[in-house]
Amino acid sequence: MSTDPETTEQAEPGTPDLPSDGGGPGDAGEADATAGGTGEARAAGGGAGDGGDAGGGGLSEAEAELAAQRIERERIEQRKAEKARPVESGGKLTGTAADLLAAVRAVESGAKPTADLFAEPEPARRRPAPEPVRRPAPVPAETAPAPAGPAPEAVQAVRGVLAEGGAPEALAAQAAAVLGEGAAQRLRADPWLLLRVTGVRLEQADTFARGLLGAECGPDDERRGRAFTVRLLEQAALAGHTALEAPALTAALAQRGVPDPEAALSSALTEGEALVFQDALEEPGAPVAEPTDEEEGEDGDAEGPRRPVRVLVGLERYALAEESLADGLARLLNSVPKESGSAEGWERAAASARGSAAELIRAVAGHGLVLHTGGEASRVEPARLLAEASALGLRAWAAAHSPLGRDDFAALLRDARPAGHPGGDPGTGSSGQPGVVTVAGLLSGAEGPGRDGDGALALDLLVVLDAPQLDVETAALLVESLPDGARLVCAGDPGVLWSAGPGRVFADLLAARVCPQVASRVPDPGPLGELVSGIGIGELTQVEAPGKEVVIVPVRDAGEAVHRTVQLVADSVPRAIGVPAAQTVVITPGHGGAAGTRVLNAALKERLNPGPGRFGGFDPGDRIAYSPAPGRTVPGEVVGAEAEGLRLSCPGETVVVPRDRVEGSVRHGWALTAHQAAGGRWPAVVVVLPGDAAQALSRPWVYTAFGRASRHLSVVHGVDQALPRAVAEVAARPRTTRLPVLLRTQASEQAAG
Template sequence: MSTEPETTEEAEPGAPGADTADGAAEGAEAAAGDATAPSEGGDADDSGGTEASEGAAQVSEAEAELAAQRLERERIERRKAEKQGPIEAGAKLSGKAADLLAAVRAVESGEKPVATAFREPEPTPRRVAQEPVRRPQPTVSPAAAPSAAAPETVEAVRAVLTEGGAPDALAAQVVAALGEGADEQLRVDPWQLLRVAGVRPEQADGFARALLGAECGPNDERRGRALTVWLLEQAALAGHTALDAPALIAALAQRSVPDPDAAVQSTLTEGEALVFQDALDMAAPGQEEGAEEGEERPVRVLVGLERYALAEESLADGLARVMNSVPKEDGSAADWEQAAASAARSAAELIRAVAGHGLVLHTGGDASQAEAAALLGAARGLGLRGWAATHTPGGRDRFTAQPALRDLPDGAEDGVGTGVATVAGLLSGAEGPGRDADGAFDLDLLVVLDAPQLDVETAAVLAESLPDGARLVLSGDPGVLWSAGPGRVFADLLAARACPQVASRTPDPGPIGELVSGVGIGELNQVEAPGKEVVIVPVRDAGEAVHRTVQLVADSVPRAIGIAAEQTQVITPGHGGAAGTRALNAALKERLNPGPGRFGGFDPGDRIAYSPAPGRSVPGHVVKADAEGLHLECAGLPVVVPKERVEQSVRHGWALTAHQAVGSRWPAVVVVLPGDAAQSLTRPWVYTAFGRAERHLSVVHGVEGALQRAVAEAPQKPRTTRLPTLLKAQVPAAG
């Protein structure tokens, strides 16, 4: 591993950001009631562009109209703010309530928000000058967009919000969360405001005090129920499908709920959550495993939201059906053995396992995808309708290029073709074989790549959609970060040992492969990199990290390695902070595509990350903007984002987080490790970030010994799930 000795001028350091941790809120913090950040994979932070001024190009009439509308909206917001009284020093919005347009502008301009209930103490001053402070916003589905709400309903809710001192810009989201009659629901139970993404308990308490007056108190039963549901939702953002009842009760106590047990019981009685009692097989220390005959086994009591409970149970049922059903007749044992005999060792083992089982788990790094491709080729030769599904469009394109698939058709018109789709495209029907008369996928074999990225709800829909007798192969690298959504499906299945598991023996090649393999087992090794495949760039502070990153992407890597800037991806632990994605994207835009950002902070040619749904991030670039919205090209396909959703679902994409990058690879990757990210690093994060590089990896290193400690001592954060227990009740262990 080589170290680049080149020195640079020192840039102004910045204070650690509020959202430097990668991905969802930490599981332990969620159990304590403090996990509030949304899953990073689903983050759709506004990442407004820089104000670098290169001569403005002549705009079209549509662009001029957009600009005029934007100015008019700003004028209206200023007039609203002027009515709110003088600015109070230190007033700030808190948490995710800044996802609202009014709140974002209040933060950026320093104006006082509508209500003191939405105020928090002044944070540590930030000295980042590269980009205006922009608060993250959760991605919303089209159905939840403001345009989906009836105008009269929104106005009624807006009146209630104003009366309670909450930002009236919340109105559309309140209607989306509560439906018709949302205004009356808020008057009857003001804490229902917590149903809106980004609203925190202290803000809902202030809103309730304004509406209820003396009737409002911490012992209100409505408050206890709302906080219980809110904590379960925050746990889901952190990846849990349920919470241990003692942890939930402790979190409620920390939120000043006088009787947490009664709050949980009330929530269960109202049907807003479900309770489960799962038997534990773990014997106490010093005892024989298992309970004596007639002795009661210990149980753990879990509480979870219905949607995730039903998804986990549906997934267990679907997987049990796949495992217990007899695969369709598609060739004799001799035919399968002949196909296995002509494949490489690991691929042959995979083919033999699939020949006799409905569900097979396949583990390995990027190089192991050649084995999955060999399996599809063998299936086609035996007449199966086989399909593969990847997590990202880039992953689909890379897998399609596998030698074993080069001559295979993309469609299934003849009934035996083998194709490759994305998971999202397969489920939506936009890609894949389509569905048969019963609504099941019209296939005999489905190989899901990037399996660790499957959350419990997506996995449940996939399992439910498989026809009887179809085979399912889940393939992926168990060392990468888990899904952005709740659950740890692939890890749970590996731990349950309910079906055959085939581990790849094909190592990832080269110095990068050697480095990543070491990280996977907890070792940060020095590797020989004669072609500068791995370069370490030490930095003193976050400001220098930003400067060196821009230098690497725009100059050093193209000149020394021969990889263009547009083929280089920057990965950093979080969105905020002095060297988070927002600061890095601002600096990279200024160097690589300067412009005024006249389309909501974007200009034609900007690299972007588009989030069509929570947990999904598709890379692309800006083409143009007109009255329809922002025109993008993502994975070779045109996408039009309505202007009211641009701030919520599009961010600049020169720099991404590891959760956004998982499932994709680039010729060159620059991993930025600023000092303020030291506490958020884990082995899976490092493994995922380093593994995104194909030919060259630069590490902008500012965390000193924290990187070594993270690789050696910081495993994946635990998640509470029920899938192993559910599977054990239905399927005997495969051994």
Template structure:
């Protein structure tokens, strides 16, 4: 894109400086209430930001290595406990072993027990360590482990099978890594195992199967239907679901030409591909001396039957057990001070809601706890959130806490030496991350989950914060500290479903109407490169562009290309990147961090991410690193910048929701420019556009484990 002309740049600048209500680029703040336009491209669902979408799916294989390593750590902890406490009876409840999950499948299949029968209350576990401060050892930051490479002979054998089936040879390393040493033979016996490779679609796997096994590769082949069931559930997880309703799974199978969807589901359950769950309403027990209660005539429809993959079933069961354990094992203490301190003193699990300004309350609580001699820590979603708290908070990231590169040491059972953990940005916790975090806390530790429930949910599967809120199993405290200024007023109104006109005397808010996607890109570049730095005083490197999706004529790809050409032109000699490029690094789904390219060498790409030096190995640059002048709202959740340009081009209207607008607009600290091309779709999305609900099981699990807290 050519640099904006002086006249056009001056128009935007005048709009920022004067707030004039011009026909072209200076419409004042009333434009938000009247509706303007966006030209987005694609939706920003749970999977489009590093956890889903076609491109997001390509990253899953890289993330699986980290998740696998973390699951191995949890399995090691379970083995230690099993050695101490005796063997775990298979089928007694879901635990950290695949054998227990398989026993659960068999029992549900045979009708012996329902899917919920395996969720017994956990037995008390290890006691909390004493409050003495541990001797801290110096540790070097650890990189995310790379996927384990398969043996060359295994890759060669897989390549031969792929070639015979007409599939790309480049898939061989991924298939070999996924299926292991016998990958080639496994693929010959079941060609639809190719669906396990991220990015492979059912049509691709069907064609591969027909080329390998001929006419026997029919639409009702049990191998095909089992593969489709797993593929559909994995795709649902990319959209944030931890399970699917039976009716929805049947319908999805029918759309894929499965002749008998009911039989296909039954076969998948019998083979242990999926687990079956049906939450049951508790029966009302008769009181001694009274007649048994009569059955309710209009009890309503039965609870839906859910199906899920074992990894998410394990995570939700483990998380529910862990939260219940923390709630039960705390020793109540009389903590004086604000209401939040008193609640945390009495309860092991507390929820705290509020906006950006409310983050100071958990930080103050942790500071007071440390002064009392308690081992307390603050964990945030990413480096951006840690920077915003400042060095005095001594905050760590959730990823750093789990990997051991930050925070306290662990004991021999893998428990963190903590008496209180306050997790900020808690709505960004997916179920697997939350389960690992809670598992790492000792008995008696207090857990405070804090965050803004109005923001978009995590990029990974689950809705942990929302489920715990809905379960009402612990104290919930809402902050009375509102976010200040016109932007705080605007975002608060959006959270309530109203797009209100606000006074912005300091040009905190400017609306830039556009007619099409091309103009949206042009105006965005103009704002970042010229208008905002000149009129607001925020340099381009501190201004973040947020749009609805990666694709399309005004998605992140198009905007990043235009912004690079204007702000840091170059040949992209380091895998498409040049020193000085803004980038978004996603080492795992839901873990996007922004940074700048410093250099590159034989080892890989060197980045500066919020002051942290990061080395991305050469072979992981392509799947993990994007240009980062423009992000999607899911990538931006949990982060903030001095200035934000929210781009809403016309074709983005279908991707808008109240949570999207709330998240995108709420990322701005000092200034927000809205490149507006969606007309009335914006106020309509704020008033009516609720994000699709996620299908999860955490809420009923918590409700079955914990009674509602006493009214205070």
């Protein structure tokens, strides 16, 4: 590594990491460096940096996309409701587990389950996955109805209730929209419903309830316990969990002053605010409990030995998504791929490739689901697969996480075309060529092949790049949209940060081992590749960088870190490396803090594009990070402003963001968080590590941030030994999910059947 002055110019495993209840929606994407949160443990929750959206305004492309995805989710839920039995995790249950499942069904009868729910649960049996019902295509953007805001009289009524309880009247419009019809009456009857409004903290809801209820308000109020339970599950989703283990949830409730956590959870289950599941644990060598007398049948025969299980509680939306994803993946695993191309053609394609690329082609030839792992350089193998599949007559498409990743892979496809392949423009899907889209564009219909008459995507092979960025809801929509007989390849680097949204789909698939896995043997080249590869195995090594590929810039404090960062982007890197400021990105652990994205972007704007910020803080020429939906960040540049809103130039499109949505969905974009940068690469990257960011560092964060550079990496280093310690010792924070159990259960049932 070089320090040449020419360039520098002088939690326990298994325990859910619940985010704190403070902070506004703009900070939910990654923890502030000053708070010591970690980037991978926080999900996009409302600000531009992490995908937040402000409500209101006319129908935009982002709203149309969200509306289309909502329709898809509604259809998935409808399909679940039409099944023979409701969503459940077990078959014959006894004892406490039966009480837990009965709590869910008590919604229909109005009965309340017992409060003592957490003794030894019984084993569960999952039902086999039925064939999915095909849905129509989502409503196109131009025909999707614009969401109607709450009526003025409804907002006024809510404002009166808020004022009576001492809450800010500015929350009225959002509360009316969130609570829907009769919002004022609902809020008066249950003041803790205020927690459903983004940004409201637990103590603020308590204060509002005391102001509204007076002496009737108490910590043991059933409504309070129920609202706190839902809030904790929502916070767990922000941290990446799709469910929480019941003991961890009740412990968290107790920590937040709920006198009877079991009763609070029981109430949430009774009211249908949450669902309960029971999953068998696969623990090699674990003792198997013998059945008790009560578990034996009438004829004296026991049901069989019991396996250890865990009781999980989750929100319905993530439970349905995870069940739907498991069903869709089982359909791919158990169906024969569509006959596209002869066996001899596939073998010729594999023989013409080399090494792990040939393995990938052979695996895809005979299987509906294949996993491919590797670093940035390994993308040549999915590119070769797509080119060969297209030559065999398959409708082959790739979907990347970001527009930058889409455009880079399209360029890679041009070099992957096999000899004798017909002409055309690779990356567009035209003239028999493979196409490249973003995942969001594919699902919304804005990009890609469109859908057939049954509502399925009109393709035969889909390669999902950046698969670790798939959250459980997006993955469910994607898999449900694939036609019968299609092939799906999930490709990505398992060392990067997981998705901003709940779930860890790619890691769960790798852990489940239910389909072929092909590990690329293509190494990332040069000093940057050597550095990042070492980080991936927990070693921060010093690499030789004769071309100043890697530069370390030591700093004493956050103020110096900001100063050095501006120097690097504006002067040093363009002069010494030859990469202009427009092709350099800054990555820092959080939005807040003395060297977070806010401070860095302000300093970089003052140097690179000074102006009065007359358009909501923005000027033409500003680099921006636009978040049309939670968890998505699109880079771009401000073109100007007009009556409709702020006009942005983004890769492949022009976007007009309504004025009332600008504050919530647009940030300056010279400096990003690692989650925002995931899925993209830049010629030069400056990673800023101020002293107050030490607690935010982890191996996946460092691996992701350092890996965004293709030519040059500068590290503004102020964390001393915290950096090598994070690389060596701090792995990804665990996420509680159900997907591996669901997949293994379905695989074993299919094998037995």
